Amino acid sequence: MAITEQDVQASEDAPSVNYLNNGYGLKSWLLTKDHKRIAVLYIISISIFFALGGLFASLVRFELMTPEGDLMSSDTYNKVFSMHGIIMVFFFLVPSIPATIGNFLVPIMVGAKDLAFPRINLLSWYVYVVAGILGTIAVVGGGVDTGWTFYTPYSSTYSNSNVILAAMAAFMAGFSSILTGLNFVVTIHTMRAPGMTWFRLPLFVWSHYATSIIMLLGTPVIAITLVLLMLERGFGFGFFDPNLGGDPVLFQHLFWFYSHPAVYIMILPSMGVMSEMVAAVARKRVFGYEFVAFSSVAIAILGFLVWGHHMFVSSQSTYAGMVFSIITFLVAVPSAIKTFNWTATLYKGSIVYDTSMFYVYGYLGLFLVGGLTGLFLSSMGLDIHLHDTYFVVAHFHYIMVGGQVMGYLGGMHFWWPKITGKMFPDICGKISALLVFLGFNFTFFPQFILGYMGMPRRYHVYPEEFQILNVASSLGASLLALGYLVPGVYLTWSIFKGPKAPDNPWGAKGLEWETTSPPPTFNFEETPVVTEEAYQYGQIEEH
């Protein structure tokens, strides 16, 4: 890579003080109000939880190597998969992109000095940390075994594990994301630079706006639902227990009213990452910008109308199920719009074969499979067969891991030079993307077949004929783990030994590439004035 001349250039242009070298003490980090430093704090904390959640995942995959339950007891297995889910969803996936890359970029992309409420931003991190500590206590102090869904009546009446503590942790993690969402909405509404109209905003900002709407409107519901659960479990209030006049299925309504939209909290941000990366990779404006922008908002709103598709085989009425099924098919449309439009953006682009491209292609493929299998599950009849099987597990991992985690990693590579001011070796990036893509498919594709053949989720003893596919899945998981470890190594290496990054290493468009790498504390030397739409990559002649 022809870094050297640019490199010299960059170091000459760079102001001596940037957000990273502006104070070194622990206090300058722990009491910072700089959104970029808070983003870094978040990156470190969610990485810890990703590792912890990954540890539980590997225990699951180890246990499932054999049809017998030989590694752990059924009770332990219940706890292991529950803690995997709870940690990954509430402590990794929900904050993954918004609190890290989003925190770093939203203010810069709208041309602002910081988020609207810097102190609230710091508070959100502290709330997250306290939630994380509570969660860790719940894990270390005996664990929790309800699954990440906390379904009643098991969670409220029968489980002997640390349900209240874990619910409290999820409750608090929810508040941290409400605070992040609030900050984004206010910032995007009120702090755009001169000339930055709504339709000049990068699509990353649009998708974070949509995510924030869900965080603001949905999270309070899960918070209250968990409070109701704690009240019933702790004090015998009768919300969900039929003996006390409650209804266990009511819990599912309340839970999924948040948690289906929440699955969009876990995918919309990565869609924003992809829009930026696709444009940079193809050197073209994202095809149908307005459609992509509005599809984010459409997902946020329609996403609230489909939760009943998780309840087809509960005692939910068939008529309600039909309505939920139809709307679920509709919500796939905006996701499809995005996928088509990204593909159309690549069409006749001048594709750059770098790490970003590998991640973009990987994401497109995995998200496509995840989204399409969602449609299988939305069909009420088919879902009776597939519900609570490994098919569902494969479906949501294709989206949440193949989509969001791939987007997170891709985005971390794409903006790494901006965040750290250092370059990583491109070849390493490509290898890691390839490892993740192969390892992922190797792990989760067999699970579609297993589920279709009837293997239920959340059991650790299974009939012998399922073993081959389970072993394949476990082997794939090792490859996938390697794919996640490798970037950890070379990215860390690059912080200390990597070459200095120029301001705009990829020749990409966007305000973040116009400031220095890493940016100064207040992001820009002077407030930028925006005169053009996003992604003006120059005219590429159309044929």
Add this chain to the structure above:
Amino acid sequence: MADDHHGPTVRIYLAVFASLMFLTALTVWVAFQDLGMFNDVVALGIACTKATIVILFFMHVKYASRLTWLLAGAGILFLLILFAFAMADYVSRGWLGMPASHYLQ
């Protein structure tokens, strides 16, 4: 903006506090009266009135910008969606007359 931003006076706060206390007492009293099918309606009516007072005055929405009104309104709209769709389930569970729906009766 600056004009709309004056908050409620201490007097108003006290009045709000008094009415919340009164409504709480009313809730307790009503709980001991048998109003037949109106038991829930009345209890929820009082609760909603209290929530409205809190939102408007304690949470300053009455004095806030239109964007805040929009967001607060959106919150209520989505709450109604939650109620409507969940109720749609409960109402229609018996329609098929199948065993699963007997469970609620």
